[in-house]
Amino acid sequence: MASRLRLKKQKGPKGYLAERINRANSVAIGRLFSVEPTFVDVETAINVIPGITKHTILHSGTPIEWERMCDPMKRAVRGALIFEGLANDDKEAENLLRKNSIKLSPNHNHDSVGPMTGIISPSMPVVVTKDLTYRKKVFSTFNEGGGRVLWFGSFGKETLSRLKWIREVFGPIMKKVVAKAGGISIWTILAQGIQMGDECHNRHASSTNIFLKSIIEPLFSLGLSRDISLQVYRFIAGNSHFFLNLTMTSCKLALDAAHDVKDSTLVTAMSRNGTDFGIRVSGIGNRWFMAPAPYLEDALYNPGYDFNDGAPDIGDSSIIETMGLGGFAIAAAPSMAAFAGGGFEDAVRITREMGQITVAKNQKFSIPVMNFEGTPTGIDIRRVVESGVLPSINSAVIHKSSGAGQIGAGIVKAPYECFAKALRAFGSVYRLAA
Amino acid sequence: MASRLRLKKQKGPKGYLAERINRANSVAIGRLFSVEPTFVDVETAINVIPGITKHTILHSGTPIEWERMCDPMKRAVRGALIFEGLANDDKEAENLLRKNSIKLSPNHNHDSVGPMTGIISPSMPVVVTKDLTYRKKVFSTFNEGGGRVLWFGSFGKETLSRLKWIREVFGPIMKKVVAKAGGISIWTILAQGIQMGDECHNRHASSTNIFLKSIIEPLFSLGLSRDISLQVYRFIAGNSHFFLNLTMTSCKLALDAAHDVKDSTLVTAMSRNGTDFGIRVSGIGNRWFMAPAPYLEDALYNPGYDFNDGAPDIGDSSIIETMGLGGFAIAAAPSMAAFAGGGFEDAVRITREMGQITVAKNQKFSIPVMNFEGTPTGIDIRRVVESGVLPSINSAVIHKSSGAGQIGAGIVKAPYECFAKALRAFGSVYRLAA
Structure with missing residues (x-):
C-alpha cells in the first residue's frame, strides 16, 4: 500500500516535487517554532x-x-x-x-x-x-x-x-x-x-x-x-x-501557525470525537481525513474495568502529539513507561520511532535522558504512509456507556487510513497522483 | 593495596566473618530504611x-x-x-x-x-x-x-x-x-x-x-x-x-539509625570542613577517618573563575550521598549530566558504579530512567577498598580566599585514604588485621 501511495514525482528528475514539499514543510515548521x-x-x-x-x-x-x-x-x-x-x-x-x-x-x-x-x-x-x-x-x-x-x-x-x-x-x-x-x-x-x-x-x-x-x-x-x-x-x-x-491551546496556536502553507505535507491537527478520528494537513486546507476512532489497546484500567468497557479514543488533546509532545515525548516521562510496555527503553523506543515520521526536533523541549535531544516534531504524512509508523498518542479511557467517567489510561495509535487518505488528497490537490 | 587491606578471615573457613559483617550490615541498612x-x-x-x-x-x-x-x-x-x-x-x-x-x-x-x-x-x-x-x-x-x-x-x-x-x-x-x-x-x-x-x-x-x-x-x-x-x-x-x-537532616537521621551496629562496615557519615574529609563507620564508633579535603576536578565554573580559585570540598551535605542520593542518584537528574561528562549515559554509569560499593537499593527512591531501580545505598568500606571505586559527590565550589561565595558546581570523589584507614581500624577493633 505504501509504495502505491508514494507521490510519483517525488522520485522524478531532480526530485523537484520532494524539494518543493520539503521547503514548504520547513516554512511550516519555522512558523510552528516561532509562536509564543x-x-x-x-x-x-x-x-x-x-x-x-x-x-x-x-x-x-x-x-x-x-x-x-x-x-x-x-x-x-x-x-x-x-x-x-x-x-x-x-x-x-x-x-x-x-x-x-x-x-x-x-x-x-x-x-x-x-x-x-x-x-x-x-x-x-x-x-x-x-x-x-x-x-x-x-x-x-x-x-x-x-x-x-x-x-x-x-x-x-x-x-x-x-x-x-x-x-x-x-x-x-x-x-x-x-x-x-x-x-x-x-x-x-x-x-x-x-x-x-x-x-x-x-x-x-x-x-x-x-x-x-x-x-x-x-x-x-x-x-x-x-x-x-x-x-x-x-x-x-x-x-x-x-x-x-x-498546553492544548498553545499547541493549537503553534499548529494553526503552520497550517495553510502551500505544498506542505505536515499534519496540523489530529482530533477525535469518540466516533471518528480525523487529521488535517497544512497544504490541503480545512478538510478532515477520517477513520473510525480506535480503541486503546495498550491501556491500564482501574480495578473492575477492562478493555470491553472503554469508549473509542476521544478528545482534541492529540493536538499535543501533533506538536511533538505527549506520546512523542514519552521518553521524558519514564513514569508513563508502564503504558509503553513497562520499561524505560520502551518509552525511548517510541520517542525514537516518532523521529522517523517527523521533520524536525524542537530544541525548546529537550529530553534530558536522550542527551537533551529536542522532541520529534512535525508529522509528515509521507513519512507515516511510507514507514507505516503511526503517531503514538497518550490518552485516557472513559466508560463507553455507564457514565462512570475515566476508567483507565494508555496509548493509542492514530489510524493509518487517515494518512493514506490525506496523501491521496494531497496528490489530487496538487495534481500529482498516479 | 586493596588486597593487602582485605580482611583476612573474610576468605577463611565458611566465610564466617564475612557472614557476620553482612548480617550486621543488613541490620544497619534495615534501620536506615525504617526511619521516617x-x-x-x-x-x-x-x-x-x-x-x-x-x-x-x-x-x-x-x-x-x-x-x-x-x-x-x-x-x-x-x-x-x-x-x-x-x-x-x-x-x-x-x-x-x-x-x-x-x-x-x-x-x-x-x-x-x-x-x-x-x-x-x-x-x-x-x-x-x-x-x-x-x-x-x-x-x-x-x-x-x-x-x-x-x-x-x-x-x-x-x-x-x-x-x-x-x-x-x-x-x-x-x-x-x-x-x-x-x-x-x-x-x-x-x-x-x-x-x-x-x-x-x-x-x-x-x-x-x-x-x-x-x-x-x-x-x-x-x-x-x-x-x-x-x-x-x-x-x-x-x-x-x-x-x-x-534533606540533610533526614539523611543524618537515617544514617544515625544505622550507626553503632556491631560488626557493620557501613559508612554512616562523610563530611568535610574545607580542610579535611572524614568518614565514620557504623561498627567503629565516633572516630573520623580522615584525609585532606579534595578539590573539585570535574566542575563548571561561573564566568571569570576557574579551578585555581576554588576552596577544597566543604560541607556536611555529603551525608546525602552516604544515604544513596545526590551523586549516587545522579541518573535521576540528567540535567546534572553536564557535571558527569556531558551525557545521560555518564550519569547512569556513575549511579551504576555506586551500586558496586553499596549493599542495597532503596526502593523508596526509585530512578525512573533505570526502570525504577532503587538508589544504591549503604556504602561498604570493604567494597570501596577492594574495588577502588570512590563515592561520587555532587558539590559546589566556593572561592578559596576572596569571599566571593559560590563560583561553580561539580563532582568530587571521596578520598580512598579514608576508607583504607577505616578498614584497617575495623580490623584492629575486631582483632582481624593481618
Whole structure:
C-alpha cells in the first residue's frame, strides 16, 4: 500500500516535487517554532469564541451529528444544556437535540480545543491563550479535575455545582490573577516541566506545580478573602491535570501557525470525537481525513474495568502529539513507561520511532535522558504512509456507556487510513497522483 | 593495596566473618530504611541543640581548630559572631577566636548538619526534623539562598540583614506553619522529587516546589498580613535549594539509625570542613577517618573563575550521598549530566558504579530512567577498598580566599585514604588485621 501511495514525482528528475514539499514543510515548521503562546485572559465563551451562540455546544473532534455521538459525549452535551439552563433534565435536553434546536459544532472550527469530550458551552469561562508572534487567540475551558465531570462524559449534581463555582467564582478570580501576572508564558512552563518528568499530555504534575508558583503572588495579592484565595489555590493544587487545557491551546496556536502553507505535507491537527478520528494537513486546507476512532489497546484500567468497557479514543488533546509532545515525548516521562510496555527503553523506543515520521526536533523541549535531544516534531504524512509508523498518542479511557467517567489510561495509535487518505488528497490537490 | 587491606578471615573457613559483617550490615541498612523523617518544628538553636552555648559556633565537617580552617569557613565564623553580637567587626571576631573565647565544634557532634560552611550559631532558628520511628531529632539552619551568604563563606551587610529577617520574621512564622501543617514528611517529598529530575543534593527544584505546595495552605491561613505571607512565600519560591537543609537532616537521621551496629562496615557519615574529609563507620564508633579535603576536578565554573580559585570540598551535605542520593542518584537528574561528562549515559554509569560499593537499593527512591531501580545505598568500606571505586559527590565550589561565595558546581570523589584507614581500624577493633 505504501509504495502505491508514494507521490510519483517525488522520485522524478531532480526530485523537484520532494524539494518543493520539503521547503514548504520547513516554512511550516519555522512558523510552528516561532509562536509564543501566553495565557493572557479569562473570558466568557460567548463573548470571545467566534461563531458560538446561546444555543451552541462545542465538542471535541471532527464534526458529528447528535445521533452518531458516543454515549459519554452525549452525556456531556446533555449536562452542558442543563448547566446552561436550556433544559431541566436529560429528557428535555434530549428533546432539544432531536429537534435540532441546538447547534453542535467542533471546537477546532471555533479557534478552540477541549480534552476528552471537550465540551464548551456559551456561559463557561474560557482561558484565552494568545500567540505573541502572530497575535492569534485560542480558547479552552478550565480543566474540571477528577470525578463526575463533563470532560469524562460523566454528569451529576456535583458536576453542576462545580461548573457553577468555576463560572461564578474561579473564572472571574483567574481573570484578575492572569491580568495581575501580566500574562503567563506557556512554553516556559512546559520547557521546565519536560525536565521534570512531564510528557505534557497525560502527565502535567510538574507543569501544574510551576504554574502554581507563578500565580501564588498575584492570587494572594488581590485583596480577596483568605478562604476564597485558598479555595482557588486548592482547586488547582488538587488537580495535576490542571495545566493540560493551557498546553492544548498553545499547541493549537503553534499548529494553526503552520497550517495553510502551500505544498506542505505536515499534519496540523489530529482530533477525535469518540466516533471518528480525523487529521488535517497544512497544504490541503480545512478538510478532515477520517477513520473510525480506535480503541486503546495498550491501556491500564482501574480495578473492575477492562478493555470491553472503554469508549473509542476521544478528545482534541492529540493536538499535543501533533506538536511533538505527549506520546512523542514519552521518553521524558519514564513514569508513563508502564503504558509503553513497562520499561524505560520502551518509552525511548517510541520517542525514537516518532523521529522517523517527523521533520524536525524542537530544541525548546529537550529530553534530558536522550542527551537533551529536542522532541520529534512535525508529522509528515509521507513519512507515516511510507514507514507505516503511526503517531503514538497518550490518552485516557472513559466508560463507553455507564457514565462512570475515566476508567483507565494508555496509548493509542492514530489510524493509518487517515494518512493514506490525506496523501491521496494531497496528490489530487496538487495534481500529482498516479 | 586493596588486597593487602582485605580482611583476612573474610576468605577463611565458611566465610564466617564475612557472614557476620553482612548480617550486621543488613541490620544497619534495615534501620536506615525504617526511619521516617518529619519536619516537626522550628526552634532557636540554643534551646534545642545539645551542647551548644552562647559562645559556641557549630561548623561543617570534622573537628578543626581556628587556625586550620579554610578562608571561607573563617569568614562565615566571623560573620556569625557579628550576627550574634559577640563582635562588632571582623577584627574583634578574630581576637575572640585567637583567644579561644569561642568554642568551635562540628555539627555532627551536636545532632546537626549544615551545607558548605555549615555555620549554626546560638540565636539562629533551626529546623527540627524528627524520625518518627526511633524518635531522634536532627537540626539544621534554614537555607539562606544565593548571594553573599554564610553558607558560601561570604559576608556583608545584606548577609546580616537576611539572617536577622530569618531569625525575627521567617523562623517564627515557619514554626507556626509547620505546626499547622501537622508536620511534613520529608521522604514523601523526596520520593516525588526524584521522579521529577532532582537528585536531591545539587538539584532540589522539584522537591522545593512540592514543599511549597504543602505549606501554602497553612501559611496563608495563619492570619498574617498579606505582605508578610508573601515575603515568606517569596523567600522559599526564590531559592531552588531551599529543601536541601531538610534533606540533610533526614539523611543524618537515617544514617544515625544505622550507626553503632556491631560488626557493620557501613559508612554512616562523610563530611568535610574545607580542610579535611572524614568518614565514620557504623561498627567503629565516633572516630573520623580522615584525609585532606579534595578539590573539585570535574566542575563548571561561573564566568571569570576557574579551578585555581576554588576552596577544597566543604560541607556536611555529603551525608546525602552516604544515604544513596545526590551523586549516587545522579541518573535521576540528567540535567546534572553536564557535571558527569556531558551525557545521560555518564550519569547512569556513575549511579551504576555506586551500586558496586553499596549493599542495597532503596526502593523508596526509585530512578525512573533505570526502570525504577532503587538508589544504591549503604556504602561498604570493604567494597570501596577492594574495588577502588570512590563515592561520587555532587558539590559546589566556593572561592578559596576572596569571599566571593559560590563560583561553580561539580563532582568530587571521596578520598580512598579514608576508607583504607577505616578498614584497617575495623580490623584492629575486631582483632582481624593481618
